[in-house]
Amino acid sequence: MSRYYCGYNPPPPNFKDFLPEKYKDRLQRLPNFGQMRKSWETHKRPTLVMLHVFADDFGALEKWVELAYRLAAPEALGGKMDFYVDDMWQSYIFNEDDFSFFRDDDGYNVESLPLVYGVGAAGEVFFFGDFAGPKLPDLEGLRDFCEQVIQGNVKQATTKxxxxxxxxxxxxxxxxxxxxxxxxxxxxxxxxxxxxxNESLMINLDRLGDRLKQESVRLYKMDTHGVSVPKKFNVESTPAFFVLRETQKHTPVRCKYELGTWTMLRFVAENSSEELNYYNRRGHLRLHANLLTHMRDFFDLSQNKRGFLM
Incomplete structure (x- = not known):
């Protein structure tokens, strides 16, 4: 099995016939990048996109597809929004030039929850879940989510x-x-x-703060000029970066990397008490956050003139 979700590696063996014929009267598969862009710009209809990391065993995924199929009925929500279901391999349309999704980053398997995203008529993208990951879909909950997307009043968690x-x-x-x-x-x-x-450090700290805005980790900076730093930090030279775990505040851990944005983020991810919401222990964006970022770039109508990639 390929390490990568998408890109230049082979697709799943059932890639071409992922979606059985019995669902095709209501559900669509993701088209290629150009077709998706043209369709979206033409219709600007509210949209539900349901993706799963593995489509190799469709039987394990059919319960999720069945939910979308029931909601897509003409007498339900089919007349108000489009419904797409697909394997993760096809999701490369959201980021053609950067094939960066890894199948093993988050321990996903066939029993994992699908990643569900709603797109409003104005191009806003919403995740069916919270910062930590996807919610368990059921018919009533998914229907409520779709109706909120259609009406433009989805309430999602706010960042700090x-x-x-x-x-x-x-x-x-x-x-x-x-x-x-x-x-x-x-x-x-x-x-x-x-x-x-210091100029580089402050820029990197600001960028790190933005990366951590959905995390519970608090980020501080302290000027050491004219003060004595607590001895337990053993700061022989500056700048110096530390993590203090919630239950070990008296045992700071010093960063062993050069203090760039990504290296400090990786250090926090490696040493946080619990795994971060958006990043795995290696500091890589977790899949649901990665896709949310790319989908927002793809659908955001305000970005049409400057492109869609990060």
Whole structure:
């Protein structure tokens, strides 16, 4: 079995006949990139896209396809929105130039839940689940989700402020020891402000804050100029980046990588108390978040003139 969901590796053996004929009067498979774009720009209809990591064994997936088929009936929602079901291999249409989905990143198997996304008439993309992953679909819940997509009133979890918070010795105990959840903290020396080191560091911290906005990890920065850093951190030089796990706040773990955005993200992902919502332990985007990103790029009508890829 291919390591990759899509790209230049062979598709699943049943790729061409994934969807049985009995479902084709209501359900569609994902067309190629150009056809999907033309169809979407022409009709701008609310859309449900249901994907599964494995279609190799359709029998295990039929219960999910059956849900979509029932909702797509003309007397149900078929007259108001389009319904697509497919294997993950076909989802490359959302990102033709970057084949980056891995089959083994999240421990998916045939029994895993499908990844369901709704697209509103204006191109907004919504995930049937939360930050941590997909919800278990049932007829009533999926119907409610579809109707909210049609009406444009889907309520989804909001992210926290991505701004990197400032911490100092005056608020240290309150922010570190009296708070719940993991903490990531970067020590820097303001005497290096204006230097390439600090300018690059602050840019990377801001980017890291944006990457972690749906996570429970709190991100702080602390100026070490004129203060004594708590001894347990053993900061011999700056900048220095640490993770404090929720139940081990007195045992900070120092980052062993150079302090770039991705390397700090990887370090947080490796050392967080629990696996992050959007990233696996290697710092790679988990599949449901990866697809959400690509689908938003693909369908967002405001991006039509600049392209759809990240």
């Amino acid at each position: 402020d991505p701004k990197v918070e400032v911490i100092n010795l005056a608020n240290w105990n309150e922010l570190v020891y009296a708070s719940e959840g993991d903490i990531a903290i970067c020590f820097y020396d303001s005497r290096q402000n204006g230097s390439e080191v």
